[in-house]
Amino acid sequence: xxxxxxxxxxxxxxxxxxxxxxxxxxxxxxxxxxxxxxxxxxxxxxxxxxxxxxxxxxxxxxxxxxxxxxxxxxxxxxxxxxxxxxxxxxxxxxxxxxxxxxxxxxxxxxxxxxxxxxxxxxxxxxxxxxxxxxxxxxxxxxxxxxxxxxxxxxxxxxxxxxxxxxxxxxxxxxxxxxxxxxxxxxxxxxxxxxxxxxxxxxxxxxxxxxxxxxxxxxxxxxxxxxxxxxxxxxxxxxxxxxxxxxxxxxxxxxxxxxxxxxxxxxxxxxxxxxxxxxxxxxxxxxxxxxxxxxxxxxxxxxxxxxxxxxxxxxxxxxxxxxxxxxxxxxxxxxxx
Amino acid sequence: xxxxxxxxxxxxxxxxxxxxxxxxxxxxxxxxxxxxxxxxxxxxxxxxxxxxxxxxxxxxxxxxxxxxxxxxxxxxxxxxxxxxxxxxxxxxxxxxxxxxxxxxxxxxxxxxxxxxxxxxxxxxxxxxxxxxxxxxxxxxxxxxxxxxxxxxxxxxxxxxxxxxxxxxxxxxxxxxxxxxxxxxxxxxxxxxxxxxxxxxxxxxxxxxxxxxxxxxxxxxxxxxxxxxxxxxxxxxxxxxxxxxxxxxxxxxxxxxxxxxxxxxxxxxxxxxxxxxxxxxxxxxxxxxxxxxxxxxxxxxxxxxxxxxxxxxxxxxxxxxxxxxxxxxxxxxxxxx
Numbered sequence: 001x002x003x004x005x006x007x008x009x010x011x012x013x014x015x016x017x018x019x020x021x022x023x024x025x026x027x028x029x030x031x032x033x034x035x036x037x038x039x040x041x042x043x044x045x046x047x048x049x050x051x052x053x054x055x056x057x058x059x060x061x062x063x064x065x066x067x068x069x070x071x072x073x074x075x076x077x078x079x080x081x082x083x084x085x086x087x088x089x090x091x092x093x094x095x096x097x098x099x100x101x102x103x104x105x106x107x108x109x110x111x112x113x114x115x116x117x118x119x120x121x122x123x124x125x126x127x128x129x130x131x132x133x134x135x136x137x138x139x140x141x142x143x144x145x146x147x148x149x150x151x152x153x154x155x156x157x158x159x160x161x162x163x164x165x166x167x168x169x170x171x172x173x174x175x176x177x178x179x180x181x182x183x184x185x186x187x188x189x190x191x192x193x194x195x196x197x198x199x200x201x202x203x204x205x206x207x208x209x210x211x212x213x214x215x216x217x218x219x220x221x222x223x224x225x226x227x228x229x230x231x232x233x234x235x236x237x238x239x240x241x242x243x244x245x246x247x248x249x250x251x252x253x254x255x256x257x258x259x260x261x262x263x264x265x266x267x268x269x270x271x272x273x274x275x276x277x278x279x280x281x282x283x284x285x286x287x288x289x290x291x292x293x294x295x296x297x298x299x300x301x302x303x304x305x306x307x308x309x310x311x312x313x314x315x316x317x318x319x320x321x322x323x324x325x326x327x328x329x330x331x332x333x334x335x336x
Numbered sequence: 337x338x339x340x341x342x343x344x345x346x347x348x349x350x351x352x353x354x355x356x357x358x359x360x361x362x363x364x365x366x367x368x369x370x371x372x373x374x375x376x377x378x379x380x381x382x383x384x385x386x387x388x389x390x391x392x393x394x395x396x397x398x399x400x401x402x403x404x405x406x407x408x409x410x411x412x413x414x415x416x417x418x419x420x421x422x423x424x425x426x427x428x429x430x431x432x433x434x435x436x437x438x439x440x441x442x443x444x445x446x447x448x449x450x451x452x453x454x455x456x457x458x459x460x461x462x463x464x465x466x467x468x469x470x471x472x473x474x475x476x477x478x479x480x481x482x483x484x485x486x487x488x489x490x491x492x493x494x495x496x497x498x499x500x501x502x503x504x505x506x507x508x509x510x511x512x513x514x515x516x517x518x519x520x521x522x523x524x525x526x527x528x529x530x531x532x533x534x535x536x537x538x539x540x541x542x543x544x545x546x547x548x549x550x551x552x553x554x555x556x557x558x559x560x561x562x563x564x565x566x567x568x569x570x571x572x573x574x575x576x577x578x579x580x581x582x583x584x585x586x587x588x589x590x591x592x593x594x595x596x597x598x599x600x601x602x603x604x605x606x607x608x609x610x611x612x613x614x615x616x617x618x619x620x621x622x623x624x625x626x627x628x629x630x631x632x633x634x635x636x637x638x639x640x641x642x643x644x645x646x647x648x649x650x651x652x653x654x655x656x657x658x659x660x661x662x663x664x665x666x667x668x669x670x671x672x
Contacts, residue, residue: 030422030456034376035371042422042455042456042471043422044423044424044456044457044458044469045458046424046426046460046467046469048460048462048467049463050464051426051460051461051463052460084368086378086379086380086471087380088381089382090382090384090467120365120378120379120380122380122382126387127384127386127387128465129462131426133382133424133469137368137378
């Protein structure tokens, strides 16, 4: 079974679903009308040992933190705020009780930070792998929700933070690389933060048309927007924001400066598309609010092609999605 | 880590949760106020290969069916109706694509039967075991919800169906036993049905005080009610409803006629407590509606002890919970 195409799976089940008062299946969250002005957002994510994490590369505490942050990042991507979680754990015998206490300490740190309630759960044993499933419920005002399917031709494609650090950090962990930048890069991978406030801020602008969080990497997640919106895009590689840590270390793993940035996953930066005439106002207001920059990396186009340019020269890109732990970049069908 | 006491785990996390507009943590579902008269019910359950099921004792189709039925049974236990599910799957390479199609065919059969929507999900790979997590959202009217904590001293303890068949069926599967009753008993285990309509019917009576579905077995699930309600109980073993199939086969596995009935899990019958003065009316109305009987098996008592009687003689019970697949009955602390 080909598991790499969750998107086609979701498309194949869409036809089974009669959606009346429901928005979205195949978006970051489902959205249901529960009150006149409020939508209930729900998202569920499974983290499984040896696929999404390894016990020897992340502490129990950070795993607890990360389990919540990566889940609520989907709520951020729709412009909402997280309200509560339900958690399921399957715990193998090899994990001692202090491991589980540490895991919960990290989890509760994040719950307390955002004032998220733990409303329920299910705990069982596991014969092999540690399994974590978290379901997050949140809310968003009906007129604020941002979905993947609303990108407009001509929109700028914008990132709210540098990308690629998490994938580099994972590679440093898996290959036991240590250099002066390793700590920050590994932290980017093991201690990601959901952009909850930023997502709500951006969602308050009508000019922000589509939004997604970068869990699978710029290329794969942008494609989710393009497919849902029935549009194409141009990306200017030289405008993709890269951290100093990234620039100092990417060449340990790739000859291509941009490979980990556009194919590496788990950055949880927000990617959104915005009407050009509103961008200046949003950018300046975002800066006064967060003291952080926004980065225009491309434009939405009519048609269905995704093109990459480097210093205005069109480039072939021969890598695509990011397969989390295996970090297995697959050949793509992209043509110049 | 001792995983057998989910209840104490839930108690330990309760203190972390500030519950304002929330009812229940540690009940079958959490309940949240979303509209004036309606509560949102949410429940999540993890099914993991080798712990909750084995690939060689249940078909993919029946596993798909059962995954939904056992989850929505928690909604039935609170008197609600299921509205939608979110599903997470972690799929090992050993499972071929037709296995997953069959699984979904079974799942959709049940979704269609109850008009439940599939609103989202998450699919990944797994190195070892097939993992299924389903989160169900449902609704119940605020004045109809039944919780575990409302049992009153003097209440009858009532079952709506015979119990023990599922645990016997599981043992027949695990031990390759075949007799004329095996098919029905195995079906009780592999094709359980949630009592959704029955739960809603019972919830419409104010005299029904507490309710739970039997997933872990009569003894364990009754204890959930007793602990939540701060009460005790008396059970009359001779009044526990047993099927003809059960009576014909229990002695293949146990010398004690009642062992599998009171300690066996996964029957998904409803157990509720009812004010004696309302019981006759409910019983007769239930019979005209469903053409099925209700069974009084005991009474709620003040205090904290759980006692068992057989033909009015007090009995020691030296088996307790049901550990699903391992079917491992543990010594209890029950005293006569």
